[in-house]
Amino acid sequence: MANITFAQFFPHIQYWRQHDQRGINVFETSKKDTVAYDGLKLRFGAGFTQGFQSLEHSNGLVAPSTLYEMGPGFPLAQANLNIDVQLYDGVRLNLVSYMSSHHHNEFWVKGGYLQVDKVTFLNSAFMDKLWKDLTLKVGHMEVNYGDAHFRRSDGGSTIWNPWIENNIMDEFTTEIGAELYWQPKNFIVMIALTDGEIQGNVSKPSSPDATERKPSIYGKLGYDKQFTEKFRARLTGSFYTTKSSISNTIFGGDRTGSNYQYVMENAPVTLTGNAFSGRFNPGFKDNVTTIMINPFLKFAGLEIFGTFEFAKGANSFENGEGGTNWAATGNRKANQTAIDALYRFGKNEKFYIGGRYIKVDATISEGTSATSAGTQYDVSIDRTSFGGGWFVTKNILMKAEYVNQNYNDYKDTGPNNRFFEGNFKGFVIQGAIAF
Numbered sequence: 040m041a042n043i044t045f046a047q048f049f050p051h052i053q054y055w056r057q058h059d060q061r062g063i064n065v066f067e068t069s070k071k072d073t074v075a076y077d078g079l080k081l082r083f084g085a086g087f088t089q090g091f092q093s094l095e096h097s098n099g100l101v102a103p104s105t106l107y108e109m110g111p112g113f114p115l116a117q118a119n120l121n122i123d124v125q126l127y128d129g130v131r132l133n134l135v136s137y138m139s140s141h142h143h144n145e146f147w148v149k150g151g152y153l154q155v156d157k158v159t160f161l162n163s164a165f166m167d168k169l170w171k172d173l174t175l176k177v178g179h180m181e182v183n184y185g186d187a188h189f190r191r192s193d194g195g196s197t198i199w200n201p202w203i204e205n206n207i208m209d210e211f212t213t214e215i216g217a218e219l220y221w222q223p224k225n226f227i228v229m230i231a232l233t234d235g236e237i238q239g240n241v242s243k244p245s246s247p248d249a250t251e252r253k254p255s256i257y258g259k260l261g262y263d264k265q266f267t268e269k270f271r272a273r274l275t276g277s278f279y280t281t282k283s284s285i286s287n288t289i290f291g292g293d294r295t296g297s298n299y300q301y302v303m304e305n306a307p308v309t310l311t312g313n314a315f316s317g318r319f320n321p322g323f324k325d326n327v328t329t330i331m332i333n334p335f336l337k338f339a340g341l342e343i344f345g346t347f348e349f350a351k352g353a354n355s356f357e358n359g360e361g362g363t364n365w366a367a368t369g370n371r372k373a374n375q376t377a378i379d380a381l382y383r384f385g386k387n388e389k390f391y392i393g394g395r396y397i398k399v400d401a402t403i404s405e406g407t408s409a410t411s412a413g414t415q416y417d418v419s420i421d422r423t424s425f426g427g428g429w430f431v432t433k434n435i436l437m438k439a440e441y442v443n444q445n446y447n448d449y450k451d452t453g454p455n456n457r458f459f460e461g462n463f464k465g466f467v468i469q470g471a472i473a474f
Contacts (some may be wrong), residue, residue, distance in 0.1 A: 048082075048083065049082060049084075049474070050080040050081075050082050050125070051074045051080075052074065052080065052082055052123050052125050052131055053072070053073075053074045053076065053125060053128075053129060053131060053156065054068045054069070054070070054072075054129070054131065054154065054156045054174070055068060055123060055131065056068055058084045058086065058121055058196070058198070058473045058474060059198060059433045059434045059473045059474055060198065060387075060430050060433040060434070060436070061433060062198075062199055063198075063199055064271075064335075064337065064342075065189070066186055066189045066263070066273070066275075067174075067183070067220065067222070067227055067229075068154070068156075068174070069222075070156065070171075070172060070174065070222050072129075072156075072157075076125070076127075076128035076129070078125075079124070079125060079126060079127075080124065080125040081122070081123075081124050081125075082121075082122070082123045082124070082125075083120075083121070083122060084120075084121035084122075084123070084473070084474050085118065085119060085120055085121060085138075085195070085472075085473070085474060086118065086119040086121070086193075086194070086195035086196035086197065086198065086471070086472070086473045087116065087117070087118050087119075087195050087471070087472045087473075088116065088117045088118075088192070088194075088195050088196075088197045088469055088470070088471045088472075089113065089116040089469070089470050090113065090114050090116075090203070090298060090467060090468065090469040090470075091111070091112070091113050091467070091468045091469075092111070092112065092114060092299065092300060092465065092466070092467045092468075093110075093111040093465050093466045093467075094109060094299060094302055094442075094463055094464065094465035094466075094467065095109065095463065095464060095465055096109065096302050096303050096461070096462065096463035097461070097462055097463075098303075098446075098456075098457055098458065098459050098460055098461040098462075099451065099459050099460025099461075100451060100456065100457075100459055101451075105305045105306060105457065106303065106304070106305060106306065106457060107301045107304050107305065107306040107307075107308045107313075108306065109301055109302070114141065114298070114300040115139065115140075115141055115310060116139060116195075117137075117139050117140050117141065117194045117195040117197075117295060117296075118137075118138040118139045118194070118195040119135055119136065119137055119138065119149075119193070119194045119195040119196050120135070120136045120137075120138050121133075121134075121135055121196075122134040122135075122136075126153075127159075127160055128157055128159050128160075129155065129156040129157020129158070129159065130153070130154070130155050130156070130157065130160070131153075131154050132151065132152070132153055132154075133151060133152055133154065133180075134148070134150075134151035135148075135149040135150065135151070135196075136148045136149060137149055137194045137195070137294065137295055138195070139194075139195070140194045140195075140294065140295035140296055141295060141296025141297065141300065141310055141311075141314045142293070142294050142295055142296040142310075142311055142314035142315075143294055143295070143311070144310070144311060147294060149181075149193075149194075149213060149294065150178065150179040150180050150181065150213040151178050151179060151180070152176050152177060152178025152179070152180035153176070153177050153178055154174065154175070154176050155174065155175045155176075155177075156170075156174050157170065158170045172221055172222050172223050173219065173220065173221055173222075174219075174220040174222065175217065175218070175219055175220075176217065176218040176220075177216075177217045178215070179213055179214070179215045179239075180213060180214075180216075180218075181211070181212075181213055182211075182212050182213065182214055182231075182233065182255075182257065182279070182289070182292075183218055183229060183231065183257075183259065183277075184210055184257050184259075184277050184278075184279040184289065184329070184331065185210055185259075185275075185277045185331035185333055185346065185348070186273075186275055186277075186331075186333035186335065186344075186346075187205075187206055187210055187331070187333065187346045187377070188210060188211050190344065191205040191206070191209065191211060192204065192205055192298055193211075193293075193295060194294075194295035195471075196473060197298075197436075197469060197471045198434075198436050198471045198472075198473040201379070201381055201391060201393060201426070201428060201438065202379070202395060202424060202426060202438075202440060203298045203299070203424075203426070203438070203440045203442070203467045203469055204297060204298045204299055204317060204442075205293075205298075205318070206346060206375060206377050206397060207317070207318060207319050207375065207377075207397050207398075207399045207420050207422055207444075208290055208318070208319050208320070208321065208348065208350075208373060208375045208399050208401075209290065209291075209293060209315075209318050209320075210289060210290060210329075210331065210348070211289075211292050211293050212237055212288045212289050212291070212292025212293075213237060213292060214233035214234055214235065214236065214237065214255060215233055215234045215239060216231060216232050216233025216234060216254075216255070217231065217232060217233075218230075218231040219231070225262055225263060225264045226261070226262055226263075227259060227260070227261045227262075227263065227275070228258075228259070228260055229258055229259040229260075230256075230257075230258045231255075231256070231257050231258060232254055232255070232256055233254060233255045233257075234252075234254060234255070235252065235253055235254050235255040235281040235284045235287060236252070236284055236285065236286060236287065236288070237286070237288045237292050240252060240285065242285075250283060250284070250285050250325055250355040250360050250361065251283040252283065252284060252285055253281055253282040253283040253284065254281065255279060255280065255281040255284075255287075255289075256279075256280055256281070257277065257278060257279035257280065258277065258278055259275055259276070259277040260275065260276050260277075261273065261274060261275030261276065262274055262275075263275075263335075269338055269339045270337070270338050270339075271335075271336070271337045271338075272335070272336055272337075273333075273334070273335040273336075274332075274333070274334050274335070275332070275333050276330070276331070276332050276333075277330070277331045277332075277333075278328070278329070278330050278331075279327070279328070279329050280327065280328040280329070281326060281327055282326050283325055283326055284324065284325060284326070284327075285324075286324050287323060287324050287325065287326075287327055287352075288324075289323075289327060289329065290320050290321055290323065290327075290350075290373075291315070291320040293315065295314075296310075296314035296315060297314065297315050297316045297317050297318055298467065298469070299316055299317040299442070299463070299467065300316060301313055301316050302316045302317045302444075302463040303316060303317065303446070303457060303458060303461050303463055304316050304457075305457050317444060317463065319373075319399050319401065319420055321350065321352065321371065321373035321401050321403070322354055322403075322404065323350065323351075323352025323353060323354070323371075323373075324354045324355065325352070325353055325354050325355040325357070325358050325360065326352050326353055326358065326370075327350065327351070327352030328350070328351055328352065329348065329349065329350035329351070329352075330348070330349050330350075331346060331347070331348045331349075332345075332346075332347040332348075333345060333346055333347075340382050340383045340384045340388060340391075341380070341381075341382055342380070342381040342382070342383060342393075343378070343379070343380050343381075344378070344379055345376075345377065345378045345379075346375060346376070346377040346378075347375075347376055348374060348375040348376075349372075349374050350372065350373045350374065350375075351370045351371065351372045351373070352370055352371065353368070353369060353370050353371060354404070354407065356407045356408060356409060357369065357370075357371070357404060357407060361409050362409050363409050363410075364409070364410060365410075365411070365412045366412075368404075368412055368415065371401070371402040371403070371404060371415065372401065372402055373399065373400070373401035373402070374399070374400050374401070375397065375398070375399045375400075376397070376398050377395070377396070377397040377398075378395070378396055378397075379393060379394065379395035379396075379424075380393055380394055380395075381393035387430070387433075388430075389429065389430040389431075390427070390428070390429055390430075391427055391428050392426070392427040393425075393426065393427065394423075394424065394425050394426075395422075395423070395424040395425075395426075396421070396422070396423055396424075397421065397422045398419060398420070398421040398422075399419060399420045399421075400417070400418075400419045401417070401418060401419070402415055402416065402417050402418075403415065403416065403417075403418055403455065405453045405454055405455060406453065406454065414453070416448070416450070417448060418446070418447060418448045418449050418458075419447045419448060420444065420445065420446055420447065421444070421445050421447070422442060422443070422444040422445075423442070423443050423444075424440050424441065424442045424443075425440065425441050426438060426439055426440030426441065427439060434472060434473055434474045435470070435471070435472055436469075436470070436471040436472075436473075437468075437469075437470050437471075438468070438469050438471070439466065439467070439468045439469075440466070440467050440468075441464075441465070441466050442463075442464060442465065442466075442467065443462070443463075443464040444462065444463050444464070445461070445462050446458040446459075446460070446461035446462065449461065
């Protein structure tokens with residue numbers, strides 16, 4: 040009876056990434072057909088995360104600090120609800136909702152998509168053969184730009200991330216569109232088209248000074264091979280571009296929030312209003328073009344993952360839109376380098392230790408409006424982390440991290456002066472459950 044109950048509530052789904060430890064180092068879903076289709080299946084799952092942080096922050100301002108007074112404590116627990124449905128042979132649905140997060144306090148739908156790995160419903164031998172290496176994803180879904188988003192924390196889903204937080208410049212958003220994959224042996228080719236914004240929009244501004252809406256186009260080219268039982272290598276290159284958007288969010292589309300709560304924030308603070316502490320958003324809301332290269336190597340327990348990112352873009356004021364009375368300043372740049380090294384050990388790699396370094400170099404814009412060009416200048420942010428984890432079971436992870444993040448070259452005046460000679464450091468511990 041127990042086995043029957045388990046199979047009913049946790050059925051096997053085709054072409055699917057497990058939500059627990061088995062989903063680690065899974066990127067795009069494989070074209071390997073390992074699950075026999077035997078009718079419609081409905082699977083409910085969830086991700087829960089509770090943290091404890093002991094962080095301190097400071098800056099170089101001479102006046103009394105206005106930074107929020109932090110002490111050790113427990114940030115709000117986060118939770119996700121996952122629904123996966125096997126609709127037909129090779130056709131499945133994914134829907135994720137945020138039940139509790141640091142940004143949205145209410146129940147909030149992340150998005151959902153339909154994935155088609157087989158087209159037997161067409162009753163065509165020619166299409167079956169053509170579709171052998173193809174996959175189509177359609178819906179309001181997580182944009183597959185780069186590989187870093189496969190290892191990031193997303194609300195209550197943190198078990199795939201060996202670290203407490205994501206990249207400083209967090210590449211994540213959801214958009215409405217379609218992704219087409221071609222995956223011949225060991226290769227991946229993907230091209231995609233979306234509406235270019237985090238939510239649906241049917242407006243068409245008539246004013247000549249208004250920001251137009253253009254689609255996003257993005258793609259990926261990569262090679263991923265398991266050379267031996269112990270050695271795997273993967274290398275991908277991705278791009279994402281949109282010519283114009285009312286509010287593009289490729290670097291600010293997270294609706295759950297940071298896992299370093301309130302660091303470098305001025306008081307007073309609110310959970311929703313100060314949700315993304317410790318991250319950097321370059322503010323490329325109008326147009327953006329960005330490229331990411333991700334190497335991944337795994338030899339036995341040693342694991343290395345890198346991110347090399349080169350972005351440029353601008354907001355509507357910088358492009359002379361929105362009724363500005365000054366000349367357009369054009370694109371700014373933001374580059375990010377991130378590298379982490381882990382060593383996984385023990386039975387089924389239930390333990391790991393490692394270190395990570397991230398650096399962002401960017402040109403920021405301060406005080407830009409319809410009546411003022413504001414000021415542009417270069418800054419950098421760097422983060423060093425050391426940590427480890429223990430998979431108590433494949434569904435339960437305990438992890439801890441020491442982090443030290445520095446803000447460099449920020450001015451002691453202006454809207455970003457809280458970052459002047461800024462620093463935060465300390466320990467964070469998290470418990471994660473996923474099934």
